[in-house]
Amino acid sequence: MSTNDVLLHATQISRHYGDFIALHNVDLSVSRGEFVSVVGPNGAGKTTLVNVLTGLHQPTTGNVHFDGANIAGVGAVDLATRGLARAFQLTSIFPELTVRETIAVSACSYLNQRWNGFGHLFGSHKINDIVVRTADAFGLSPWLDTKGGSLPHGRRKLLDVASAFALHPKVMLLDEPTAGVSTADKHGVMETLLRAAKHMGIEAIMLVEHDMDLVSRYSTRIIAMQGGKKIADLPRDEFFANEEVVSIVVGKGAH
Numbered sequence: 001m002s003t004n005d006v007l008l009h010a011t012q013i014s015r016h017y018g019d020f021i022a023l024h025n026v027d028l029s030v031s032r033g034e035f036v037s038v039v040g041p042n043g044a045g046k047t048t049l050v051n052v053l054t055g056l057h058q059p060t061t062g063n064v065h066f067d068g069a070n071i072a073g074v075g076a077v078d079l080a081t082r083g084l085a086r087a088f089q090l091t092s093i094f095p096e097l098t099v100r101e102t103i104a105v106s107a108c109s110y111l112n113q114r115w116n117g118f119g120h121l122f123g124s125h126k127i128n129d130i131v132v133r134t135a136d137a138f139g140l141s142p143w144l145d146t147k148g149g150s151l152p153h154g155r156r157k158l159l160d161v162a163s164a165f166a167l168h169p170k171v172m173l174l175d176e177p178t179a180g181v182s183t184a185d186k187h188g189v190m191e192t193l194l195r196a197a198k199h200m201g202i203e204a205i206m207l208v209e210h211d212m213d214l215v216s217r218y219s220t221r222i223i224a225m226q227g228g229k230k231i232a233d234l235p236r237d238e239f240f241a242n243e244e245v246v247s248i249v250v251g252k253g254a255h
C-alpha cells in the first residue's frame with residue numbers, strides 16, 4: 001500500500017487528565033480500503049483515542065494528520081466537513097425529528113448551509129437528493145416521515161449512522177454501532193452499513209467495538225489497547241492467532 005493511501009495518521013498521541021494518562025504515545029494509521037477495529041477491555045483508552053482522532057479532545061502530545069493535513073486543533077464539525085466523521089447519535093438528541101429531517105440536518109452541514117427547518121427540505125433539490133439517496137442506501141425510505149424516536153432500536157441505530165454518512169466522509173468512525181441491537185439483528189445492521197458505505201463512497205471505516213464476533217467478521221486489521229497503550233496492531237488473522245493479546249481483550253472487564 002503506498003503512502004498516498006494513508007488517510008488518517010497519528011503519531012505519538014497522548015492524552016493526560018491531570019496526573020492520569022488515558023492515552024500513551026499511540027501511533028496509528030488508517031488507509032483507503034481498510035476496516036480497522038479498535039478493541040480492548042473497559043477503560044483501555046479506546047474512546048479517548050477516538051475523541052482525540054475526531055478533534056473532540058486535543059492531544060496532550062502528538063500529531064494527527066488527516067488526508068495529508070495536520071488536524072490538531074480542528075474541531076469535530078470542521079473535521080467532518082474535511083471528510084472524517086463520527087456517528088453522533090442525532091436520533092438520541094433529537095427524537096422528534098423525522099428520518100427525512102435528521103438526514104437533512106447532516107446534508108445541510110455537508111453543503112455548508114445553515115439548517116432552517118422545512119424551508120430547506122422542500123426548497124433544496126440538493127438536500128432532497130442527499131436525503132433520498134442516503135435513506136435508500138440504508139433501507140430507510142419507507143420511514144422518511146417517521147420520527148427517529150419512534151423507530152425500532154436497530155433502525156434507529158441505522159439512522160444515526162445514515163446521518164453521519166450524509167456528511168459524505170472519507171473515513172467513518174463508528175462507536176459500537178450495534179450496541180443494544182439483538183444478536184439476531186446485529187449482522188443485518190452491519191451488513192446494511194457496509195453496503196451503504198460502499199454505495200456512498202466511504203473509503204475506510206474505524207470501529208470501536210467490544211463484540212468480538214463483529215470484530216472478527218468485518219475487520220481487515222485490529223488495534224488492541226490496554227491501559228492507554230497500543231498493545232497490538234495486526235491483520236485480522238494474525239490478531240486472532242495471538243492468544244495472549246486476545247485473552248487480554250476478551251478477559252475480565254470486556255463485555
Ligand SMILES: Nc1ncnc2c1ncn2[C@@H]1O[C@H](COP(=O)(O)OP(=O)(O)OP(=O)(O)O)[C@@H](O)[C@H]1O
Pocket residue numbers: 017020021022040041042043044045046047048049
Ligand atoms: N474526562 C476524563 N477525566 C478523567 N479521566 C478520564 C476522562 N475520560 C476518560 N478518563 C479515564 O481514561 C481511561 C480511559 O477511558 P476510555 O473511556 O477512553 O476507555 P474505553 O477503552 O473507551 O472504555 P470503555 O470500553 O469502558 O468505553 C479510563 O480510566 C477513564 O476513567
